[in-house]
Amino acid sequence: MPQASVADQAYPNSAVDWISKLISFDTTSRLSNLDLIDFIRSYLERQGLQCVLTHDRSGKKANLFATVPSASGRTTGGIVLSGHTDVVPVDGQAWTSDPFAASIRDGRLYGRGACDMKGFIGVTLQLVPMMLQARPAQPVHLAYSYDEEVGCVGAPGMIEDLVKRGVNPAGCVVGEPTSMRTIVAHKGxxxxxxxxxxxxxxxxxxxxxxxxxxxxxxxxxxxxxxxxxxxxxxxxxxxxxxxxxxxxxxxxxxxxxxxxxxxxxxxxxxxxxxxxxxxxxxxxxxxxxxxxxxxxxxxxxxxxxxxxxxxxxxxPGLDAAEQEAITQLVRALTNDHEVRKVAYGTEAGLFQKAGVPAVICGPGNIEQAHRPDEYVTLDQIAQCEKFLAALIGSQVPHGA
The missing domain is CATH 3.30.70.360 (Alpha-Beta Plaits)
Structure with missing residues (x-):
């Protein structure tokens, strides 16, 4: 759907408002995601953050990578919060409400991408002012990719760029819908x-x-x-x-x-x-x-x-090492020590292959993804906010 220019946009305050706004951008993989990326970039730049975009060959799609520096001003190391901006089509699905106009019913936020995975992205964006005010002990990197739904096509360019720039994160959390449980492996x-x-x-x-x-x-x-x-x-x-x-x-x-x-x-x-x-x-x-x-x-x-x-x-598949600091930290923050592995793929394997230890943890249930009337519960959004706030305030050392 057509979007107003970023100069005319009002930026959301709550996580629910952020998720609702992101849902309003039709970023089905066959379409461009630039309207959404420009909206996020404008917001982050107004917060004083620098955004790095990596485009596809057509120039119609882009990844966005931004860093909230540590209290000391450091921009290397730290934690990556990763999510994909594209969604699957709604063609032929029987929705009871407009899939690109978020609606709340019975404690659930409905819309295409609500759980997969604009829910996680919305929470990360809502927390940016808190990150800047709290001045975290280590950098927090925001990584938003294109074309994950068609085979993790977009993220490799973004990851290659961060490796070249020496960002060297200590760990990555990919916020795919896991019902806020820790996932340590997925298939290739x-x-x-x-x-x-x-x-x-x-x-x-x-x-x-x-x-x-x-x-x-x-x-x-x-x-x-x-x-x-x-x-x-x-x-x-x-x-x-x-x-x-x-x-x-x-x-x-x-x-x-x-x-x-x-x-x-x-x-x-x-x-x-x-x-x-x-x-x-x-x-x-x-x-x-x-x-x-x-x-x-x-x-x-x-x-x-x-x-x-x-x-x-x-x-590639993901097989997170239990001894990695990011694995232990996410398990501690979620109080979840069960070993869970999933058949669906994510971008976590790409981060691991690039030398960045990664785990998967995000709001929503994967069973709701790709279906008509996709939703994420408000309780899951609240749990994600609490989890990410604690994660941002933690320290992830290299080589633990």
Missing amino acids: INAYRCRVHGHAAHSSLTNRGLNAIEYAARIICMIRDIADGHKADGPFDEAFDVPYTTVQASMIRGGIALNTVPDLCEFEFEYRNLPDTSSEEILSRIRAYIDRDILPRMKDEHPSGRVEIEELAKS
Whole structure:
């Protein structure tokens, strides 16, 4: 929806007002997030903070990174509070209220992104004046990314930039919805598009064509075999809600007419690997099957046959070390010492890969994410405020 210029905007005061304002920006991943980013940047700059933006290639999307210095003026080390600004589509969903106009009913704040994850971002922004007044013992970094929902595409540029600038945070809390419980691990995300190229012919002359759909189907069945193998034989990690690596084909397109041999079939597939399971091994098995079994048969039928695999998204899993200072601190502040691991992916694995220890903890229940009438409870917002206020007042040493 169109937004007024940032100069005309009134900035919210409470966390609920902040979350409601953020929901009003339609930042569905297929759209630009710049209106929201400009609004946040204007607010932070008026608070005297410097914002660093990293854009995508089109210039239509951006990450925002800002630092609240420590009492001594230090801007390195400290804690990162990380959240993504994009949301999933509402197309075809039966909402009982406008998904981009927040509403409160029965102790719940409704709207697209309310829990995933504008709830967390709204709380962090509401606490900025408190941070500046309290003059924390260590810097607090605000990291807001784009395109997390399509495979954690935006955050790598922001993380690469903070590494180059020597920010060197001691820890990161990614505020995905966990019902304010501590999550110490998640799976890796790997997404690909496979294009199977055949040769078109009239369906009465199938011997002169090469059916791309039929060979794509063979590859998809092999992918299912890999999935069945992991489900039956592991490896397993029972701390995960789904305790094995999962693999699936998800979207497929091909053919132009019933009486035409299809010359192209495209499908997407993904796998979510346990953190200690090689993500490359699965792709290597698929490529080996194509090279060994599929391509020779295709070439026997027609020399134009070929198969291409394109990487769409790739993000590492998270396996937070219990001895890391950020893990111990978040556990202490939430009074939560149960080991929890989740099948969905987050940007925490990217921070860990860059040398920044990370855990996941944020308001809302993941079961509400992506659904119609998405909501976060007001109680969860209040718990998040209390948690972050305590976190900001704590010290996270390096190397603990």
